[in-house]
Amino acid sequence: MISYSSANAPDEVVTRAESRLGESSYHLVWNNCEHFARWCKTGDHASEQVKDVAASGTGSVGAAVAANAGLAGVAAVGTAAGLSGAAGSMSGLAAAGGLIGGGAVAGIGLVGAAPATVATVAMQVVLKDDAKLSSEEREARKIGRIASVGGAVAGTAGAIGAVSAAGSVAGLSAAGITSGLAAIGGTVGGGMAAGLAITTAAPAVAAVVLGYGVYRLAKWLRS
Numbered sequence: 001m002i003s004y005s006s007a008n009a010p011d012e013v014v015t016r017a018e019s020r021l022g023e024s025s026y027h028l029v030w031n032n033c034e035h036f037a038r039w040c041k042t043g044d045h046a047s048e049q050v051k052d053v054a055a056s057g058t059g060s061v062g063a064a065v066a067a068n069a070g071l072a073g074v075a076a077v078g079t080a081a082g083l084s085g086a087a088g089s090m091s092g093l094a095a096a097g098g099l100i101g102g103g104a105v106a107g108i109g110l111v112g113a114a115p116a117t118v119a120t121v122a123m124q125v126v127l128k129d130d131a132k133l134s135s136e137e138r139e140a141r142k143i144g145r146i147a148s149v150g151g152a153v154a155g156t157a158g159a160i161g162a163v164s165a166a167g168s169v170a171g172l173s174a175a176g177i178t179s180g181l182a183a184i185g186g187t188v189g190g191g192m193a194a195g196l197a198i199t200t201a202a203p204a205v206a207a208v209v210l211g212y213g214v215y216r217l218a219k220w221l222r223s
Contacts, residue, residue: 005135032049034047042132055122055125056126059125066117074095111200112202112204116156116207118204120151151206151210152203154206167179167181
């Protein structure tokens with residue numbers, strides 16, 4: 001059930017609905033049931049479901065493209081090409097991190113930043129403020145938007161922490177990073193390349209999961 005902060009009087013809602021009896025212009029994307037219900041209630045022809053699906057789909061594709069581009073960049077800029085070997089991954093990460101004045105650790109964060117940003121922007125759209133909605137819904141969305149940003153940051157820190165802790169050599173030295181990435185990749189039957197792919201995707205996943213999860217929790221607490 002959707003609550004609105006301002007809506008047409010019941011008689012006007014009924015009049016609006018009756019004015020479209022016999023209409024046969026239904027369209028899943030442009031003119032669905034939610035478009036109709038909201039138009040009757042508020043006069044706005046909009047669908048949150050369509051917006052959310054479009055934003056989520058675009059965000060998912062965009063994050064995947066950004067992650068692949070980042071991995072391709074790491075594979076290309078190192079002194080040893082590719083991601084399969086320690087030399088390729090480490091030199092690529094170091095080169096990427098060098099772009100912001102850091103090393104391989106900064107490279108891990110930088111490669112994950114692009115998909116995390118895309119995912120965070122998508123969540124800002126999904127949880128966009130809407131003045132027509134109730135104050136409880138608007139506040140829950142605001143909290144979710146903030147949480148999605150926090151999720152991206154926490155996901156980056158968590159990914160780096162996992163690399164540091166998972167390897168046979170603890171820490172973030174060259175040996176620690178290579179063994180950590182290999183251990184993470186091993187959880188899905190891969191090696192360092194798979195580990196780097198997982199750590200690259202982690203901030204984007206965290207942005208979505210934490211943002212939407214906190215929104216749902218805030219909404220439930222206010223219900």
